[in-house]
Amino acid sequence: MANPAKLLYRQFSSYLESKGFHLIKSLPYLKRNRLMQLNRMDYVRMSCLELAGYEVYTKNIPGQVAELGVYKGDFAAEINTVFKDRTLYLFDTFEGFDDRDKGTEVSKSFSTAMQDFSDTSAEKVYARMPYKEKCIVRKGFFPETATGVSGPFAFVSIDTDLYEPIYQGLKFFYPQLSKGGYIFVHDFNNEEYKGAREAVIRFCNENNIGYTPIADIGGTAIITK
Numbered sequence: 001m002a003n004p005a006k007l008l009y010r011q012f013s014s015y016l017e018s019k020g021f022h023l024i025k026s027l028p029y030l031k032r033n034r035l036m037q038l039n040r041m042d043y044v045r046m047s048c049l050e051l052a053g054y055e056v057y058t059k060n061i062p063g064q065v066a067e068l069g070v071y072k073g074d075f076a077a078e079i080n081t082v083f084k085d086r087t088l089y090l091f092d093t094f095e096g097f098d099d100r101d102k103g104t105e106v107s108k109s110f111s112t113a114m115q116d117f118s119d120t121s122a123e124k125v126y127a128r129m130p131y132k133e134k135c136i137v138r139k140g141f142f143p144e145t146a147t148g149v150s151g152p153f154a155f156v157s158i159d160t161d162l163y164e165p166i167y168q169g170l171k172f173f174y175p176q177l178s179k180g181g182y183i184f185v186h187d188f189n190n191e192e193y194k195g196a197r198e199a200v201i202r203f204c205n206e207n208n209i210g211y212t213p214i215a216d217i218g219g220t221a222i223i224t225k
């Protein structure tokens with residue numbers, strides 16, 4: 001006879017699966033304490049950030065860290081937690097998408113670029129960062145706001161949704177990425193923002209580099225050097 005606990009587990013996990021959720025174990029073979037609260041946001045995205053951080057620290061990869069596309073700072077706060085002794089650059093208009101990026105987006109049918117990300121502010125984001133003294137906010141249109149910023153970078157998150165700023169972000173950050181560093185590009189496998197995939201593939205083809213798609217909610221692609 002089947003073990004009743006196993007039967008219950010199977011029924012429960014099948015039910016969750018039918019709703020698009022999956023029960024998974026939390027990296028049991030790591031044999032070290034997890035750094036982050038994993039019951040928030042996106043388990044796979046958060047875990048990959050934590051693992052990338054572990055690699056950067058254990059291999060002494062030099063460099064600052066950055067997020068391009070911060071919005072309310074949810075993921076930025078996690079980056080700041082993992083890389084607590086590294087300078088963290090935070091790039092965003094803090095007023096939502098810029099009209100200069102929307103043109104390409106709509107003309108190439110990548111997305112409607114209608115999502116509103118204006119209900120935030122640079123001050124509020126800065127105030128919620130756990131290690132504020134390490135944070136530098138660059139408010140305004142990227143790549144204009146990158147003037148005067150120089151690497152090297154050990155970790156970069158690009159999460160601007162739209163084709164143009166993703167492509168510009170890769171052009172700016174990749175040459176300044178340390179050997180062994182990481183760039184996470186969110187939405188690579190998100191059908192609602194098709195430009196993300198286009199920007200990554202164009203940049204990688206032009207520079208003869210590879211990427212790894214991961215199974216987080218947004219469908220991130222990870223680029224390394």
Ligand SMILES: C[S@@+](CC[C@H](N)C(=O)[O-])C[C@H]1O[C@@H](n2cnc3c(N)ncnc32)[C@H](O)[C@@H]1O
Nearest residue numbers: 069070071074075092093096117142159160165
């Ligand atoms: C999806 S949200 C970022 C979400 C955030 N990374 C998180 O995980 O919580 C996208 C952000 O990209 C910003 N953005 C898009 N294009 C930009 C550009 N050219 N310059 C600066 N910020 C931009 C928008 O203002 C918006 O806040």
